[in-house]
Each structure stands twice: as structure tokens, then as C-alpha cells.
Amino acid sequence: MRGLMASTAAFPEPVPSLRAVPPLESLPEPPATGDGLIRGVPAKEAVEDFRSAWISRLMDDREIALQKQSRVYFQISGAGHEALLLGLGRELRAGHDWFFPYYRDRALMLALGASPRDILLQSVGSAEDPSSAGRQMPCHFGMARLNVVTQSSPTGSQCLPAVGCAEATRYLSGRDALPGCPVGNEEITYVSLGEGATSEGEFWEALNTACTLSLPVLFLVEDNGWAISVPVEEQAPAPISELVAGFPGLAVHRVDGLDYFEVRRRMPAIVETLRSGSGPALVHARVTRPYSHSSADTQSKYRSAGELADESANDPLVQFEAVLLEAGVLDETAVAGIREEARRIVLEAARSALAAPRPDPAAVTEHVIDLPRIPVFSERSDAEIGQGGGETVALGEAIRRTLAERMALDERIRVFGEDVADARDAVLGEVAGKGGVFGTTHGLQRSFGTDRCFNTPLAEANIVGRAVGQGLRGLRPVPEIQFFDYIWPAMQQIKSEAATIRWRSAGSFTCPMVLRVAIGGYLTGGAIWHSQSGESIFTHVPGLAVVMPSRASDAAGLLRSALEAEDPVLFLEHKHLLRQPYTRTPFPAPDHRVPFGKGRVVRDGSDLVIVTWGALVEKGRQTAETLAGEGLSVAVVDLRSLAPWDHELVGDWVAKTGRVLVAHEDSLTSGFGAEVAAWVGEHCFAELDAPVCRLGATDTPVAYEPTLERAILPQTDDVVAAVRRVLAY
Numbered sequence: 001m002r003g004l005m006a007s008t009a010a011f012p013e014p015v016p017s018l019r020a021v022p023p024l025e026s027l028p029e030p031p032a033t034g035d036g037l038i039r040g041v042p043a044k045e046a047v048e049d050f051r052s053a054w055i056s057r058l059m060d061d062r063e064i065a066l067q068k069q070s071r072v073y074f075q076i077s078g079a080g081h082e083a084l085l086l087g088l089g090r091e092l093r094a095g096h097d098w099f100f101p102y103y104r105d106r107a108l109m110l111a112l113g114a115s116p117r118d119i120l121l122q123s124v125g126s127a128e129d130p131s132s133a134g135r136q137m138p139c140h141f142g143m144a145r146l147n148v149v150t151q152s153s154p155t156g157s158q159c160l161p162a163v164g165c166a167e168a169t170r171y172l173s174g175r176d177a178l179p180g181c182p183v184g185n186e187e188i189t190y191v192s193l194g195e196g197a198t199s200e201g202e203f204w205e206a207l208n209t210a211c212t213l214s215l216p217v218l219f220l221v222e223d224n225g226w227a228i229s230v231p232v233e234e235q236a237p238a239p240i241s242e243l244v245a246g247f248p249g250l251a252v253h254r255v256d257g258l259d260y261f262e263v264r265r266r267m268p269a270i271v272e273t274l275r276s277g278s279g280p281a282l283v284h285a286r287v288t289r290p291y292s293h294s295s296a297d298t299q300s301k302y303r304s305a306g307e308l309a310d311e312s313a314n315d316p317l318v319q320f321e322a323v324l325l326e327a328g329v330l331d332e333t334a335v336a337g338i339r340e341e342a343r344r345i346v347l348e349a350a351r352s353a354l355a356a357p358r359p360d361p362a363a364v365t366e367h368v369i370d371l372p373r374i375p376v377f378s379e380r381s382d383a384e385i386g387q388g389g390g391e392t393v394a395l396g397e398a399i400r401r402t403l404a405e406r407m408a409l410d411e412r413i414r415v416f417g418e419d420v421a422d423a424r425d426a427v428l429g430e431v432a433g434k435g436g437v438f439g440t441t442h443g444l445q446r447s448f449g450t451d452r453c454f455n456t457p458l459a460e461a462n463i464v465g466r467a468v469g470q471g472l473r474g475l476r477p478v479p480e481i482q483f484f485d486y487i488w489p490a491m492q493q494i495k496s497e498a499a500t501i502r503w504r505s506a507g508s509f510t511c512p513m514v515l516r517v518a519i520g521g522y523l524t525g526g527a528i529w530h531s532q533s534g535e536s537i538f539t540h541v542p543g544l545a546v547v548m549p550s551r552a553s554d555a556a557g558l559l560r561s562a563l564e565a566e567d568p569v570l571f572l573e574h575k576h577l578l579r580q581p582y583t584r585t586p587f588p589a590p591d592h593r594v595p596f597g598k599g600r601v602v603r604d605g606s607d608l609v610i611v612t613w614g615a616l617v618e619k620g621r622q623t624a625e626t627l628a629g630e631g632l633s634v635a636v637v638d639l640r641s642l643a644p645w646d647h648e649l650v651g652d653w654v655a656k657t658g659r660v661l662v663a664h665e666d667s668l669t670s671g672f673g674a675e676v677a678a679w680v681g682e683h684c685f686a687e688l689d690a691p692v693c694r695l696g697a698t699d700t701p702v703a704y705e706p707t708l709e710r711a712i713l714p715q716t717d718d719v720v721a722a723v724r725r726v727l728a729y
């Protein structure tokens with residue numbers, strides 16, 4: 001398991017050999033070539049890589065054959081990219097540098113020390129597949145021992161985590177070792193993608209930060225001219241190396257990736273410069289794609305016979321062989337011998353992979369999320385919390401104090417987002433400081449420094465993607481999304497990256513982060529894009545915890561728990577509640593932590609229970625007070641943690657009261673109340689004296705004009721009316 005505790009365990013010993021393929025003993029010694037070099041490359045290494053290139057290519061062929069027999073279920077080739085990746089692999093250090101590879105990087109994996117069997121175990125979907133235990137498609141690499149980070153399928157989404165990883169390098173290099181955060185001397189981060197994927201915005205957001213911070217990232221663009229059936233000239237107005245030419249601080253290189261010897265000649269200086277800390281580099285490498293995009297594609301449907309013949313003529317393996325023959329290092333017989341040996345190696349690896357155990361269907365729910373086991377605690381009253389001597393504060397201030405408290409204890413915590421810093425260092429002595437548009441991070445930069453609390457570009461994917469990369473390195477990133485309404489550009493990083501990392505790597509990697517998001521309406525004038533709720537969209541994401549406190553002590557307790565988690569937590573901060581007097585409690589002592597999945601009884605009652613969270617907690621409480629005047633006894637439960645949520649507490653209160661209203665601020669249809677109501681209907685049917693009712697906002701956006709806003713968002717009167725309806729049943 002990667003992440004805080006785990007990564008030390010994942011690094012017990014150095015990688016023994018960068019070459020896991022069997023040694024070359026069975027081959028004839030390469031004939032002496034004067035200085036033993038072919039075009040500047042040691043002959044032995046060239047021959048070894050020639051053989052690896054064939055192993056890679058024959059693995060493609062073997063998988064294609066096995067798919068026809070339904071023993072492999074998908075195929076994506078590394079064909080045409082081998083010479084580039086084997087040549088480059090010579091300059092990179094497995095288990096030391098960090099790797100965010102693309103699915104075409106089969107040959108790089110061989111260069112780094114993955115065995116053909118390691119790779120084929122994924123193709124056949126074995127439980128022993130070291131990348132994903134049969135959970136991911138072939139060539140979705142992730143091998144902790146090599147520092148090859150688990151890979152996802154969305155093209156381009158690897159770029160921002162790679163930048164975050166390089167930020168971790170920068171942050172960790174300058175300080176005493178932090179637990180679970182190893183860092184290597186002069187390590188660099190490699191990230192690769194196709195020319196098609198450079199059209200993704202995340203790629204450009206990654207370049208932005210890599211250049212702004214001058215990070216040691218190697219962007220490798222493997223340009224085979226095609227993104228499935230879309231030719232490069234339809235993707236972009238110019239080749240990628242021209243498009244990025246204006247990025248200050250980015251070293252841009254064009255390399256012929258079809259020519260192994262050119263790659264060997266060019267890459268040492270490029271990588272050396274990266275290691276020296278002079279900023280990021282982008283290598284635009286020409287490669288080919290002799291095979292169709294994948295087994296789901298037939299490229300003869302969109303490429304002419306002439307074009308395909310040209311592919312074959314430019315095949316890097318053909319060029320590689322020609323040079324070796326011309327140099328007299330190998331003759332035709334030796335080449336045939338190498339191919340035969342590669343064939344045997346692949347055949348043996350495939351046999352072994354096919355014989356390896358299948359995954360256990362019972363294990364599918366393993367490694368989704370592993371939240372910290374906060375000791376069961378009995379709910380403390382405000383008076384008990386107050387015994388700790390903490391000043392009484394509102395919700396927003398509790399969050400600010402908790403961040404400061406934990407940052408002082410844990411150097412792994414870094415807070416970043418739009419406007420979260422106080423001010424530029426140069427003027428910090430003269431100004432009060434901003435500290436977030438709601439002031440929730442005020443003073444953190446001043447207290448802990450600009451590398452602990454800092455502003456990011458106005459780019460939400462950038463914020464979360466960089467947090468993913470830092471979390472993977474064992475840091476405790478606390479990214480902030482300024483308004484929930486603007487979280488959507490980050491959705492891919494949240495849902496496809498952060499939340500899937502543990503599951504897709506079968507627990508080899510984890511992605512701790514506390515993603516703080518200002519949410520909700522009732523702002524009088526907030527309108528559509530400063531009032532949104534939408535928590536159910538995130539509770540629907542396996543691998544993500546979601547919490548939403550409604551008062552100060554819960555905010556402190558949940559934030560402390562979230563900072564102990566090894567997995568991503570969405571921490572929802574209701575904007576309207578940040579300063580409300582009714583959210584005030586004594587600031588709890590540092591040991592006060594609220595466990596995930598534990599609700600809180602706000603008010604006792606016997607006739608009906610309102611199950612709610614966020615801004616509706618206070619409206620529920622007011623409702624109960626109003627109706628108490630009429631002799632009605634209404635209980636209120638604040639879930640405060642939505643994923644996981646407290647089924648037991650809700651079940652108990654349904655049993656006690658027989659009637660339930662689930663009330664929330666979000667619009668009604670498919671709101672989180674639907675989940676609670678469905679569960680109560682299924683599990684508490686016998687206890688119910690009335691149908692389970694829900695109350696939410698109208699199924700519309702939130703309007704600007706105050707009377708419209710009031711009509712849209714549930715008000716206390718609406719809660720009262722809904723409770724009466726249920727009681728009248």
C-alpha cells in the first residue's frame with residue numbers, strides 16, 4: 001500500500017535489477033566493434049534492447065492470439081513505440097524516479113524491470129496481476145516497487161498527478177524526512193501521453209504549473225499521428241512541439257523515436273538537465289502505430305493500404321535490425337536467434353500467466369476505501385466539550401483553527417487553492433491577508449510559510465490533480481474548491497483519479513486528501529453559481545468519503561478524522577453556516593474526533609424524526625421547537641457524514657418514532673434523501689406508521705432574486721408543513 005504508512009513498507013529494498021528479463025547468456029557475444037560501440041551505444045546494450053523490443057512486440061502478438069481464444073479480453077499494443085521507450089528507459093531509474101506511463105509504454109515497463117509475466121498477468125486478468133489484481137485493462141501499469149504509479153484510462157488525466165508528484169519531490173527535498181514520504185536524490189517524474197491526449201485541458205494545466213514552479217517533470221509525447229481514427233492534423237493547428245514553444249522554462253525537444261540510436265544519443269543530456277533542477281522538459285517523439293488502436297479497432301477502415309504499408313516500412317524494429325546488421329554486430333542467424341529466444345520467453349510467460357490464479361469474486365469489494373478507525377466515542381455535550389477550555393467559535397473559525405492546529409503537528413499537510421494564501425510574502429508585513437474568500441484559511445500562510453499554504457492557478461482540475469500526486473507520495477494535501485458550483489472541471493480528478501486509486505491498484509496505492517469545498521445557498525443573491533448543493537453526486541462515487549458538518553465542534557472533529565484518512569475525503573463547508581451563531585460551540589480539545597459514519601441526535605422526540613444535514617439541521621430544530629408548542633414531539637438527527645452514513649442511528653429513530661421526514665437543501669430528485677428514504681423503506685418497513693417523506697429544493701437551479709430563492713430552497717415553514725403532512729397520515 002502506497003501512502004503514509006504503506007510506502008515505507010513498499011520500499012524495503014532497492015530494485016535488484018533494472019532488467020527482469022532473463023540475461024543474454026544464450027546469445028553469442030556481440031562481435032567487437034572497435035570501441036564496442038554502435039553509433040555511440042555499447043553494443044551489448046543495443047542487442048539487449050533489440051531483444052526487449054522483440055519481447056514487447058511478441059507480447060502484443062501473443063495477446064492478440066489469446067484474445068481470439070477468449071483467454072485475454074482486450075488488447076492494446078505497444079507496437080511502434082518500442083525503440084523510443086527502451087532507449088529512454090536507459091536514462092531513467094526504476095524505484096527512484098516516478099513514473100506516470102501511458103498504455104503504449106509496454107517496452108518502458110520491460111526497461112524498468114517488469115517481467116513479461118508481470119505484464120501478461122494483467123492481460124489474462126489474474127489475481128496475481130501486480131498492477132491491479134485483474135481489475136484493470138491490459139497495459140494499465142502500476143507497480144509500487146518500481147515507483148510506477150497506478151494508471152487510469154482517461155487520456156491526459158495522468159499529467160496533473162505527475163506534476164503533484166514532482167511538487168512532492170520539491171517539497172520533500174528541502175526538509176528533514178517525513179514519515180512515509182521517501183524522496184530520492186535528483187529524482188524526476190516521467191509522464192507520457194499520446195499526441196491525441198495533448199488536446200486535453202489537463203495537459204495544458206499541467207504544463208502551466210510545471211513551468212510556473214519549474215518542476216522536474218519529463219513530459220513525453222509519443223506522436224504516432226493517430227488518436228484512434230483521428231489524424232493529428234485534425235486534432236491541433238500545429239505539431240505539439242510548436243504549440244508549446246512559448247512556455248517559459250520548458251525545454252522542448254523533437255526526437256525521432258523510430259531511431260533507437262538517436263534516442264540514446266539525445267536522451268542522456270535531456271534527462272541530466274532535468275535532474276540538475278533546471279525545470280521541466282517536453283520530448284516530442286515521432287513513433288508509429290503499425291497495429292490498430294486496440295483490439296476494438298480496425299485501422300484499415302480509415303487508413304489506406306498505402307499508408308499502412310508505409311507504417312511497416314518505418315517500423316522501428318526494422319530500422320533497429322538494419323543498424324545492428326550493418327554494424328556487423330549481428331548477422332541474420334543471430335537476429336533469428338534473438339527473435340526465437342524472445343518468442344520462447346513470451347510463450348513461457350504467457351503459459352505461466354494463464355496458469356496463475358483467477359481473482360476471487362468475493363474480493364470485489366476489497367480496497368474500495370479504508371477509513372481510520374476512530375475509537376467509538378460517546379457523543380459529548382457542548383458543556384463537556386467546553387471543559388477543554390476552548391473558546392466558543394462558529395463553524396468557519398473552527399475549521400480555520402483545526403487546520404492551524406493540525407498543520408503545526410504534521411508537516412505533511414499542505415493547504416492550497418484559489419485565494420487561500422494571505423498575500424505575497426513581500427507585502428505580508430503590511431497587510432491583513434486574504435486567507436480564502438471566506439477567510440477559512442486566514443493566517444495559515446503567515447504562520448506556516450508559503451510552501452504550506454499557497455495559491456494555485458484558477459483551474460480546479462489543477463488543484464485536485466496536483467493533490468492526487470502529492471497524496472500518492474504520502475503527503476496530506478488539503479486542496480480547496482472555492483465554490484461547489486465550480487467543482488465540475490475537477491470531476492475527472494476526483495471521480496476517475498482520487499477515488500479509484502486504491503481499488504484500481506488493489507490496495508497498492510492510496511490517495512489521501514481532504515478536499516474542502518464551500519457549498520450551499522441561502523445567501524440572498526447567490527444565484528445559480530454560488531448556491532449549489534449536489535452532495536449526492538459525490539456520495540455516488542465509491543472510494544470517496546463525504547462529510548458535511550453543521551456546527552463547530554463537528555467541523556473540528558470531522559476535519560481531524562479526515563486528516564487521518566488514507567483516502568480522499570470531500571469535506572463540505574456550508575457557506576451560510578460559516579458564521580451563524582447557532583453553529584457556535586466551544587472549540588474542542590485536540591483529541592475530539594468525530595468518526596466517519598456517525599450521526600448526531602440534535603433533539604429528542606417521539607412522534608417523528610427529521611433526518612437531515614447541513615443547513616436543514618437548524619431548520620429542522622426550529623421546526624421541532626415550533627411544533628413542541630403544539631404538543632408534538634419531533635426528533636432531529638444530523639447525519640453530518642453522508643458517505644458512509646449512520647444507518648443504525650436512523651434505523652433506531654425510525655423504530656422509536658414510526659415516522660420519518662428526510663429533509664435536505666439539494667433539489668429533490670435523486671438527492672441524497674432518496675438514498676436514505678429507500679433504505680428506510682427497505683429495512684424499517686415494519687416500524688413505519690406513515691410513508692417515508694422527503695423534502696428538498698425545487699428541481700431547478702437557485703435564483704438570484706430573494707423571493708425566488710426563498711421559493712426554491714426549503715424554508716422552515718416548508719419543513720413544518722411537511723412534518724404535519726407525515727403526522728397527519
Ligand SMILES: Cc1ncc(C[n+]2csc(CCOP(=O)(O)OP(=O)(O)O)c2C)c(N)n1
Nearest residue numbers: 104153154155194195196197224226227228
Ligand atoms: C478522456 C478520454 N476520452 C476518450 C478516451 C477514449 N480513447 C482512448 S485512447 C484514445 C486515443 C488516444 O490517442 P493518443 O493520445 O494519440 O494515443 P495513442 O493511442 O495514439 O497512443 C481515445 C479517444 C479515453 N480513454 N479518455
Ligand SMILES: [Mg+2]
Nearest residue numbers: 194224226227
Ligand atoms: Mg496517437
